[in-house]
Amino acid sequence: MGGRWENDDTHADAGGDASGDAVLLRAVAAGDASALAELYDRHAGWLHARLTRRCADPEVVREVLQDTFVTVWRSAAGHRGQQAGGWLWTIAARRLVDARRVQERAARVETLPAPAAVAPSAEDRVLTALEYGDVGTALDRISPELREVLRATVVDGLSTREAARLLGIPEGTVKSRALRARAELRAALTQLNPSPTGGPA
Amino acid sequence: MTTPWHASEDLTLRYADGSLPEADAWSLEKHLETCTACATRVSTAVRNTPAGLVLDEVRDLILTATATRPKGARGSDMCGSAAWARPAPTGRHLTTHLKPTLWSLGPALRGTWLLALLTVVVGALLLNRAAGYEATRTLLLTLAPVIPVAGVALSYGPHADPLHEITAATPSGGLRLALTRTAAVLGLSLPALTLTGAALPASGAPGAAAWLLPALALTLGSLTLASYVGCRTATAVTGGGWLAAVLVPAFAAHGGSLTARLAGRLAVCFDGAQPGWAAAAAVCAVLLAVRRDAYDHLENR
Numbered sequence: 001m002g003g004r005w006e007n008d009d010t011h012a013d014a015g016g017d018a019s020g021d022a023v024l025l026r027a028v029a030a031g032d033a034s035a036l037a038e039l040y041d042r043h044a045g046w047l048h049a050r051l052t053r054r055c056a057d058p059e060v061v062r063e064v065l066q067d068t069f070v071t072v073w074r075s076a077a078g079h080r081g082q083q084a085g086g087w088l089w090t091i092a093a094r095r096l097v098d099a100r101r102v103q104e105r106a107a108r109v110e111t112l113p114a115p116a117a118v119a120p121s122a123e124d125r126v127l128t129a130l131e132y133g134d135v136g137t138a139l140d141r142i143s144p145e146l147r148e149v150l151r152a153t154v155v156d157g158l159s160t161r162e163a164a165r166l167l168g169i170p171e172g173t174v175k176s177r178a179l180r181a182r183a184e185l186r187a188a189l190t191q192l193n194p195s196p197t198g199g200p201a
Numbered sequence: 202m203t204t205p206w207h208a209s210e211d212l213t214l215r216y217a218d219g220s221l222p223e224a225d226a227w228s229l230e231k232h233l234e235t236c237t238a239c240a241t242r243v244s245t246a247v248r249n250t251p252a253g254l255v256l257d258e259v260r261d262l263i264l265t266a267t268a269t270r271p272k273g274a275r276g277s278d279m280c281g282s283a284a285w286a287r288p289a290p291t292g293r294h295l296t297t298h299l300k301p302t303l304w305s306l307g308p309a310l311r312g313t314w315l316l317a318l319l320t321v322v323v324g325a326l327l328l329n330r331a332a333g334y335e336a337t338r339t340l341l342l343t344l345a346p347v348i349p350v351a352g353v354a355l356s357y358g359p360h361a362d363p364l365h366e367i368t369a370a371t372p373s374g375g376l377r378l379a380l381t382r383t384a385a386v387l388g389l390s391l392p393a394l395t396l397t398g399a400a401l402p403a404s405g406a407p408g409a410a411a412w413l414l415p416a417l418a419l420t421l422g423s424l425t426l427a428s429y430v431g432c433r434t435a436t437a438v439t440g441g442g443w444l445a446a447v448l449v450p451a452f453a454a455h456g457g458s459l460t461a462r463l464a465g466r467l468a469v470c471f472d473g474a475q476p477g478w479a480a481a482a483a484v485c486a487v488l489l490a491v492r493r494d495a496y497d498h499l500e501n502r
Contacts, residue, residue, distance in 0.1 A: 021237050033267045040263065044256055045244025046233050049217055053226060058255070066259045073267050086234035136224030147223060155227045 021084035029076035036073055043085060044069070047092050054151075054166075060099050067099075068092040090157065097162045138188035146181035153178055208232065208239045217246035310385055314355045318348060318390055322397045329401050336460035338401040338409065342467050343447055345394045346416040347440045352386030353379075353423050354436035376489070376496040379427075383420060391416070405464045411471040414478040419443055421485035428495035446470065 021042070027035035044065060051061045068091050079087055139147060152163035153174070160178075164171040208216075208229055215221040216229050233240045248256055321344060329337040357379040391413060398409030419439050426435035451459065451466040 033264060036267060037260070037264060040260055042237060042241045042244055044260065045217075045247030045252075046240050048252055048256060049219065049243065049247045050230055050233075052219065052252070062255055062259060065256075066262055069259075069263045070266055073263070083235045085237060085240050089230075089234055136222060139224045140222075151223070151227065155230060 022079075022081065025072075025076050025079045025084060028073060029079070036069065039072065039084075040069055043088050046085075047088060050089070051092060051096060054156075055096060055099075060096075064092060064095045064099050067095045071095070093156050093158060094162070097158065097165045100168065101165050135185075135189065138185055138192055141188045142181055142184045146177055146184060149174055149177040150181045150185070206232070207236065208243065213239070213243050213246050216243060217250050310382075310389070312355060314352050314386070315389075317351065318393060321345075321348060322393055325397050325401065335402060335404045336406070336464070338398055338403060338406040339460050339464045339467060341394065341398050341401065342406055342409075342412050342471070343444075343463060345398070345412045346419050346443050348394065349383075349386055349390050349416050349420045350423050350436050350440040350443075352390060353383050353420055353427075354432055354440075356382035356386060356432075358427075358432035376424075376428075376493040379424060379496060383424065387417075387420065405461065407464075407467050407471045411467075411475075414475055414482065415443075415471065418478045418482040418485060421482050421489060425485045425489045425492060428489070428492035 021039070024035045024039045024042075028039060047068065048061065048065055051064055052058070055061050055064070068088065071091050072088065139150075142150075148167055149163065152158045152166055153160065156163075158166060160171050160174050164174045167174070169177075212221065212225065212229060216226060221229070229239075229243075233243060247253070321341070325337050325341045328334045328340075395410055395413065398412075401409075423432075423436045423439045426438060429435070430438075447463070447466050447470060451463040454462045454466075456462075457465075
């Protein structure tokens with residue numbers, strides 16, 4: 001995969017853009033609708049693509065996207081200097097979980113846990129290893145159910161509970177699948193590359 | 202996790218069209234969370250796919266929503282960093298805006314009310330044409346003003362709309378939605394019932410259009426009253442009040458057939474009182490404008 005990622009000088013303005021996001025969010029918090037439009041143009045596209053990979057119903061994706069930016073409009077004051085992209089995804093992922101919950105006519109408002117600090121070591125290893133090609137091969141070897149759980153918990157940063165709602169499976173199943181996914185991934189990685197980065201977790 | 206890497210053109214395009222394998226997609230997604238430059242390029246690429254259409258539509262909806270509900274209306278969302286992190290009330294969803302037009306016109310138009318309207322129209326025509334009942338217009342005019350009121354009752358409020366809590370919390374919820382739905386109810390029932398009335402022989406009853414102003418006044422009265430006591434009670438009071446005002450004196454009076462007495466009673470309520478009905482409608486409209494904020498809290502009643 002190495003060749004797909006470029007260390008390109010033309011992107012040296014990335015830092016300026018990131019601070020641009022912070023400026024935009026402050027303007028949105030102050031009620032500037034054109035700042036919201038600019039923020040939308042920067043981020044709505046990839047949020048839409050990412051949501052589409054996680055939800056097959058285009059109507060739900062559309063609602064979640066709209067809902068996300070309405071929430072941004074109302075709550076931009078709550079932004080505390082995190083990366084704008086990550087902050088937006090947190091909102092979108094929660095809205096997606098909520099949408100699933102409404103869809104399934106499950107119980108009413110129930111307090112969601114605070115953003116879970118995802119258990120670091122094994123996941124961090126996966127994320128670090130994602131930068132190397134062999135993880136792709138390893139991921140292809142584990143079952144789609146396990147991959148789904150990994151994606152929800154590791155990549156999307158959802159808590160066990162939120163992942164359970166998103167995937168429509170019990171929390172216990174999320175936990176056991178996450179464990180199995182990690183074990184299988186570790187095994188697959190070891191098989192592919194006898195000395196993986198960082199050694200066994 | 203800031204990296205000096207950026208997504209290549211190929212990676213960007215394949216992510217945008219959804220053909221990128223999972224592992225590569227995960228890497229890119231994590232990167233996009235922290236790199237606005239790549240995020241912007243991916244977003245641009247997605248806009249060039251069929252999804253661009255959806256993106257434009259949602260953009261318009263959001264900007265319209267921000268225009269109708271400016272920041273001043275945010276209320277409790279100002280309470281700080283926890284504001285965005287707390288679970289969203291289900292009411293945040295803008296579900297109804299995205300449903301097909303008929304759906305958005307409200308519960309009344311897709312439920313029993315439409316059936317009731319059809320029954321009255323078809324029933325009146327059949328009663329006259331097939332059964333040869335001469336005084337059908339009198340009965341129709343007695344019933345007609347209640348029908349839009351019933352439509353209002355079935356259009357707005359927690360008892361009428363399973364999505365009420367959701368719609369009520371949207372920027373265009375509240376009175377605006379109630380009025381939109383009432384307009385749909387009126388737009389259908391006024392012409393339907395007036396034309397039906399015109400197709401029936403007069404035989405002593407008032408004109409076929411005589412009920413329009415009273416119906417409008419009763420509808421506006423229902424909406425105004427609903428801001429105090431809720432939709433269901435309000436429409437029961439106005440609709441029931443009308444029927445009582447027409448039927449009770451007609452039954453209590455002596456001389457002539459019941460339909461003749463009813464026609465006489467209708468003539469009193471309609472013909473002489475049109476300016477009165479117009480004034481009542483105007484007063485209710487003003488009161489409704491004053492009471493518009495109450496519609497945001499109807500579910501408490």
